[in-house]
Amino acid sequence: MKESVLITGVGVISAAGGNLAESLDSLADGRRNAGQVTLFQTPLDRPVFEVAQIPDKFLMEGRRTAGLAMCAVDEALRNARLEGVLSALRVGVCMGTTVASQLNDIDFYSTFRREGSAPLTAVERYLDGNLASFIAKRIGANGPKMTVVNACSSGTDAIGVALSWLRGGLCDIAIAGGADELNRVPYCGFNSLGIVSHEMCAPFDRDRRGLNLGEGAGVLILETMNSARRRGITSGLQLTGYGSAADAYHLTAPRPDGAGLKKAIARALDESGIEPSIASGKISFINAHGTATHDNDKVEGRVILELFGKGIKMVSTKGCTGHTLGAAGGIEAVFAAAGLRAGWVPGTTGFKTFDEEIGISPVSGKTAISGAYALSTSLAFGGNNSVIVLRTTD
16 A cells, blocks of 8 residues: 555646735636736837735745746745754755746847857856755755656656655655746747747637737646644645656657556556546546647647546646746646635636537636645646645545
């Protein structure tokens, strides 16, 4: 028997809100705090989801990703009643990212190319830019540390790695999730691929035109049952399974038959002890990747339809957060946990019109859910597909 792994704390920040309560209000209302880029200069005019404000104590010059991460970590630690006690516990940190404050050296290269020399501040920041190590040092965590850079599945993969640490006895508590900042490189890069929308994104909609980029961080505090009992902590949420599989098909496009995603889902369900034949009756909802790009939504929607049927409740929260890259899996894991606890999921903001080519629609308004389990899925460049399964015991 695998030891039960509890979710004893959550923290989140994005354009939807500076904490979980604000975020849930925005999701419930379908509020979209988006606009033009203000964080850097660009001739492009695609809408983005910027975080309105990072608390002053987490602001760091050139380290916006780290600041976003620390904001979510701080809320999660308070939520788990772990403030000021980490030094006496075995605590690991596993964080997913893509930017990780390490693309902020563009000015260094530009200056060096133009003038032949440049201050080394950006290089030093790059060398000291490991997100997990930064967080562990900042909060005094003394367990294993890992930063996962696996494109847009990074946050989900980090949670899966942390789950394996806890089950393998490497630590008793793990801080896991993802964080990413808006940055000129992915903003221009995604635009050059032709998958950034000029309009507000519309996940799974027939007329979707592409994604909007966003930023933020989402963190889970994962803890073994024994550790929680020693601390006198109870939790009605568990992380029960993780699965990952690669398509090995294309650098940026998902495999049309969704074979990798199917394998990832099957592995996560198996680890959770859920038989595929009864999965559709066990899963209360799926927090889908749902980027609003043509190929992602088509492949993901078809796989969900094939495996779970038309009756499954499916939602994409990217209509209120934008696509936060390496942070997406962490943010969406927090929302999945919150949905299980609250007994409802928000509508898919931006969705209006059923797409016959997909064959299934996401929920379009705040919807009550029942059942013990939820899935959160992530599809990434490089053919990465990652899935986690969460459970409520309340």
